[in-house]
Amino acid sequence: MAQLTSALPASGLRARPGLLARIDLPRRVVFAAASSMILIVALLMVFITWQGIQLFIADHVPVGQILAPTWQPDATNGPTSFGILPFIAGTVFVTGVALLISTPLSVGLALFLSEVAPRWARAIVQPALEIFVGIPSVVWGWLGITILVPFLADTFHKKIAISLPVVGQVFSMPGFLTGFSWLAGSLVLSIMILPTITSVSYDAFRAVPQELRTGSLALGTTRWQTIRHLLIPSALSGVLTAVVLGMTRAAGEALAVQMVIGNSPSMPAAITQPVTTLTSQITLDMGNTVFGEPWQDALWTMSLVLLIISITSVVLVRALNKRRMGS
Amino acid sequence: MTATTGRVAGGPLGPKPSLRRKTSRGSLLADRAATVVLWGTGVFVLALLGAIIVHFAAAAWGVVSPSFVLSDPSDTGLGGIGPLLWNSIYMLALTMLIAIPVGILGGIYMSEYAGENPITSAIRFAEESISSVPSIVVGLFGLILFVDNFKWGFTVLGGALALTLFNLPLMTRLSEQALRAVPQEERTASLALGATKWQTIRHVVLPLAIPGLITGVILTAGRVFGEAAVLLFTAGLGTPPHYDFTNFKTFSLTDTNTAWWHSSPWSPLRPGTTLSVYIYKLQSEGLGVYVNQIVDGCAAILISMVLIFNLGARLLGRILTRRLTAA
Amino acid sequence: MPATAIYSEPVLRRVEVTAPRVEVARPSAAEATATETGEIKIATEHVSISYGERVAVRDVSLNVQARSILALIGPSGSGKSTFLRCFNRMNDLIPGASVQGEVRLDGENVMDPDVSVVELRRRVGMVFQRPNPFPMSIYENVAYGPRRRGQNDKRKLDELVETSLKRAALWDEVKDDLRRKSGLALSGGQQQRLCIARVLATDPEVILMDEPASALDPVSTLRIEELMRELREAYTIVIVTHNMQQAARVSDVTAFFTMAEDRAGYLVEVGPTGRIFTRPNERLTEDYISGRFG
Numbered sequence: 001m002a003q004l005t006s007a008l009p010a011s012g013l014r015a016r017p018g019l020l021a022r023i024d025l026p027r028r029v030v031f032a033a034a035s036s037m038i039l040i041v042a043l044l045m046v047f048i049t050w051q052g053i054q055l056f057i058a059d060h061v062p063v064g065q066i067l068a069p070t071w072q073p074d075a076t077n078g079p080t081s082f083g084i085l086p087f088i089a090g091t092v093f094v095t096g097v098a099l100l101i102s103t104p105l106s107v108g109l110a111l112f113l114s115e116v117a118p119r120w121a122r123a124i125v126q127p128a129l130e131i132f133v134g135i136p137s138v139v140w141g142w143l144g145i146t147i148l149v150p151f152l153a154d155t156f157h158k159k160i161a162i163s164l165p166v167v168g169q170v171f172s173m174p175g176f177l178t179g180f181s182w183l184a185g186s187l188v189l190s191i192m193i194l195p196t197i198t199s200v201s202y203d204a205f206r207a208v209p210q211e212l213r214t215g216s217l218a219l220g221t222t223r224w225q226t227i228r229h230l231l232i233p234s235a236l237s238g239v240l241t242a243v244v245l246g247m248t249r250a251a252g253e254a255l256a257v258q259m260v261i262g263n264s265p266s267m268p269a270a271i272t273q274p275v276t277t278l279t280s281q282i283t284l285d286m287g288n289t290v291f292g293e294p295w296q297d298a299l300w301t302m303s304l305v306l307l308i309i310s311i312t313s314v315v316l317v318r319a320l321n322k323r324r325m326g327s
Numbered sequence: 328m329t330a331t332t333g334r335v336a337g338g339p340l341g342p343k344p345s346l347r348r349k350t351s352r353g354s355l356l357a358d359r360a361a362t363v364v365l366w367g368t369g370v371f372v373l374a375l376l377g378a379i380i381v382h383f384a385a386a387a388w389g390v391v392s393p394s395f396v397l398s399d400p401s402d403t404g405l406g407g408i409g410p411l412l413w414n415s416i417y418m419l420a421l422t423m424l425i426a427i428p429v430g431i432l433g434g435i436y437m438s439e440y441a442g443e444n445p446i447t448s449a450i451r452f453a454e455e456s457i458s459s460v461p462s463i464v465v466g467l468f469g470l471i472l473f474v475d476n477f478k479w480g481f482t483v484l485g486g487a488l489a490l491t492l493f494n495l496p497l498m499t500r501l502s503e504q505a506l507r508a509v510p511q512e513e514r515t516a517s518l519a520l521g522a523t524k525w526q527t528i529r530h531v532v533l534p535l536a537i538p539g540l541i542t543g544v545i546l547t548a549g550r551v552f553g554e555a556a557v558l559l560f561t562a563g564l565g566t567p568p569h570y571d572f573t574n575f576k577t578f579s580l581t582d583t584n585t586a587w588w589h590s591s592p593w594s595p596l597r598p599g600t601t602l603s604v605y606i607y608k609l610q611s612e613g614l615g616v617y618v619n620q621i622v623d624g625c626a627a628i629l630i631s632m633v634l635i636f637n638l639g640a641r642l643l644g645r646i647l648t649r650r651l652t653a654a
Numbered sequence: 655m656p657a658t659a660i661y662s663e664p665v666l667r668r669v670e671v672t673a674p675r676v677e678v679a680r681p682s683a684a685e686a687t688a689t690e691t692g693e694i695k696i697a698t699e700h701v702s703i704s705y706g707e708r709v710a711v712r713d714v715s716l717n718v719q720a721r722s723i724l725a726l727i728g729p730s731g732s733g734k735s736t737f738l739r740c741f742n743r744m745n746d747l748i749p750g751a752s753v754q755g756e757v758r759l760d761g762e763n764v765m766d767p768d769v770s771v772v773e774l775r776r777r778v779g780m781v782f783q784r785p786n787p788f789p790m791s792i793y794e795n796v797a798y799g800p801r802r803r804g805q806n807d808k809r810k811l812d813e814l815v816e817t818s819l820k821r822a823a824l825w826d827e828v829k830d831d832l833r834r835k836s837g838l839a840l841s842g843g844q845q846q847r848l849c850i851a852r853v854l855a856t857d858p859e860v861i862l863m864d865e866p867a868s869a870l871d872p873v874s875t876l877r878i879e880e881l882m883r884e885l886r887e888a889y890t891i892v893i894v895t896h897n898m899q900q901a902a903r904v905s906d907v908t909a910f911f912t913m914a915e916d917r918a919g920y921l922v923e924v925g926p927t928g929r930i931f932t933r934p935n936e937r938l939t940e941d942y943i944s945g946r947f948g
Contacts, residue, residue, distance in 0.1 A: 118749075119749075209786070211782060211784060211786035212786055212788060212789075214744065214747065214782065214786070215782065215786040215788070215849070215852075216788070216798070217744070217747065217775065218742060218744060218775055218779065218780040218782075218853075219775065219776070219779065219798065219799040219802070219852065219853065219856050220772050220773065220774070220775035220776030220777075220779075220799065220802075220803075220856060221772065221798075221799070221802045222772055225802045229798070229801070229802065230788055230798075233789075233790065234788070234789050
């Protein structure tokens with residue numbers, strides 16, 4: 001990697017690098033800046049993992065106990081049980097319903113932007129989405145508390161039942177008592193992850209070559225047929241990536257969810273009832289517990305679970321991307 | 328070639344269908360319906376954003392005033408949010424002071440130096456991992472590292488460092504994109520004139536990437552400004568005292584009594600509740616007659632900052648690009 | 655302003671002089687059919703196409719005989735591809751494009767506002783310059799069009815896929831892994847034949863080909879040309895080509911386009927391929943052909 005500099009005498013082309021050039025300071029500095037992220041992740045993983053396993057090594061709680069459905073962390077109230085299953089289930093269910101609501105909406109919006117919208121419409125909707133990304137989660141939570149929760153409580157406070165045999169049995173559930181509920185959490189999350197899923201699937205749709213669209217339209221298909229049978233299958237792994245990223249964001253969101261979800265540490269029973277999630281419980285309890293006590297150690301274990309979820313999703317997204325590059 | 332004569336179906340001499348619209352198959356109808364639905368998603372997002380902005384404009388009416396923005400919080404009256412806004416701005420400045428140089432330098436490495444090797448992919452993996460780790464977990468990492476291990480307690484500096492960790496991947500990625508957008512010919516031309524790689528980056532690539540870099544900085548700043556979950560357990564969530572801006576006693580190596588540091592608004596080693604954290608605190612405590620008005624006021628200020636950050640990034644980027652290309 | 659040449663020779667096939675320097679091979683049976691019926695498949699009248707302010711094609715009128723091959727030749731920018739795309743209204747997809755005049759398919763003006771472009775494109779298929787197979791199996795590529803028309807009968811689809819691939823002279827090469835192999839895994843020439851098969855499966859009457867062989871190697875090009883001559887017995891084909899030997903080899907009628915000073919493309923002359931290549935009426939045609947051909 002010899003480099004010529006104008007300071008060299010004209011006698012030869014061979015570079016005689018000085019000390020500075022040999023060290024190549026700029027390269028080292030920028031490398032240090034970039035690789036600092038490796039250090040950060042490594043430290044974060046080590047610290048969170050170490051704290052997360054204290055529940056088992058310092059407090060001697062059997063590992064299996066965390067999968068129990070009972071959360072009774074307070075030793076002053078009798079025998080403790082550190083079952084975090086309600087929180088995991090809450091996270092999974094609240095996130096799941098949020099994805100069910102958000103995915104069709106977001107993918108539809110991505111299709112609107114990439115296939116349907118004229119330039120002027122795109123020029124309005126895209127900046128609007130960027131503003132959505134910027135709205136802080138506490139503001140979403142506050143909107144949930146002041147608008148969504150009262151709305152749910154006022155409108156659906158009666159028992160919700162579908163008047164069909166068998167199906168009605170399954171789908172009948174108590175009404176919203178206070179409005180703070182699983183559904184409220186999912187609705188708030190579905191709006192919060194909308195920009196993520198939209199922008200990633202938009203990119204996936206744009207990556208489909210234009211010739212394929214013309215090829216399909218030239219065969220006498222309608223635009224919707226082209227979208228439904230050509231674009232969506234072609235961009236599927238990109239759309240899946242978008243959904244995984246949206247899921248990761250939803251599972252990790254703390255404050256907005258905690259504000260509207262009702263925080264009831266029991267297994268989720270109905271979409272109209274209060275539930276809780278990993279992030280909500282950590283947010284609520286971390287400030288009320290003492291460092292080193294089993295209760296707080298259980299919260300660290302929960303944050304380790306969150307870390308595992310997010311790293312798994314990174315690996316999953318990578319695998320999806322690799323598959324896309326491969327095909 | 329008689330084997331291949333004869334048409335696949337029908338035939339050129341068979342009955343010729345009319346070209347007029349034939350909606351019998353329903354595919355045209357489905358196409359119409361899909362178009363309407365896809366337009367609906369775009370309209371929905373715009374309407375939602377419009378409603379949010381109108382809602383907060385109405386809610387802030389009569390609450391947000393110069394005195395609300397500048398004065399201290401009050402236990403009895405409406406009071407103000409002055410110190411919290413100051414903390415938000417101070418926190419933002421401190422965070423960006425670290426995140427901008429490290430992020431841009433990291434971006435330079437990823438765009439100009441990084442080859443296809445295991446270290447680069449490790450950096451990418453780290454970048455993606457931090458981006459997907461929940462903000463609450465990053466906050467907990469800050470809690471162990473800065474608050475507990477370094478024994479700083481809740482500080483603005485700890486909060487700013489945690490925010491830096493969290494936003495470094497975003498800043499790095501946006502910088503990398505801005506630098507990659509500079510055409511390769513510019514680099515080639517500079518190298519052909521005998522400039523070293525670093526001279527080329529410093530005098531050719533960086534100036535050309537400035538519009539993109541500034542957009543990246545503003546977008547990152549917008550996210551930092553609204554973040555709350557990272558700060559909950561690193562910068563604290565108490566109501567700040569009255570700040571005396573003439574007190575510059577921020578740090579002393581000789582005086583071990585740290586109490587007086589805490590009263591200086593310029594000190595990075597004091598707790599600093601920001602606006603977003605304050606929203607979370609107020610709504611969870613729910614005490615006082617004016618809670619709703621104050622939170623609405625804070626949310627309105629946060630939303631306007633988001634709008635200003637976004638529009639600012641767009642406008643500044645456009646102006647700089649025009650000036651750069653015109654020069 | 656050069657006068658617009660309108661093709662007016664009543665009989666297409668009576669080529670007195672078979673092009674001497676070019677080998678022109680034509681199946682004689684089809685020749686007779688086309689000559690005897692003289693049925694006009696497509697007629698354009700005073701077609702002008704513009705993109706915003708810029709006129710891309712000006713005032714073109716010509717007829718296309720059923721079951722014949724019309725080649726559109728001319729320099730780049732002479733608007734021949736743009737003109738081709740008004741036959742199946744692909745220009746509709748380009749924002750700002752507008753078409754004046756009439757394009758009649760079997761007497762029906764395809765420009766009428768109540769014409770269904772979907773129906774039109776099913777009857778007027780198109781093959782593009784770069785092969786564009788869909789990222790799915792060979793079978794699904796061919797079945798794509800019929801499926802969208804509501805054909806879900808598995809046996810009929812199998813049959814249709816087989817016939818279409820046979821007609822596109824691809825069947826023998828792909829029959830063993832129809833469903834396993836992706837259309838993208840084929841060679842360039844095979845991909846283009848797959849695209850032709852895909853069009854054939856939708857049962858068109860006219861096939862438009864926009865430089866179908868320009869991205870292919872010579873051997874694949876020959877196969878495509880052979881295929882076109884076979885297809886000509888049942889379909890009306892309009893091909894845009896830069897390669898004049900190709901036009902001479904495969905087409906029955908050739909139309910020569912060029913550009914006016916304002917860069918608008920126009921039709922110089924159209925006539926039986928043999929005559930255009932040996933005794934063109936217009937000086938411009940002769941210059942173009944001899945410049946690249948002599």
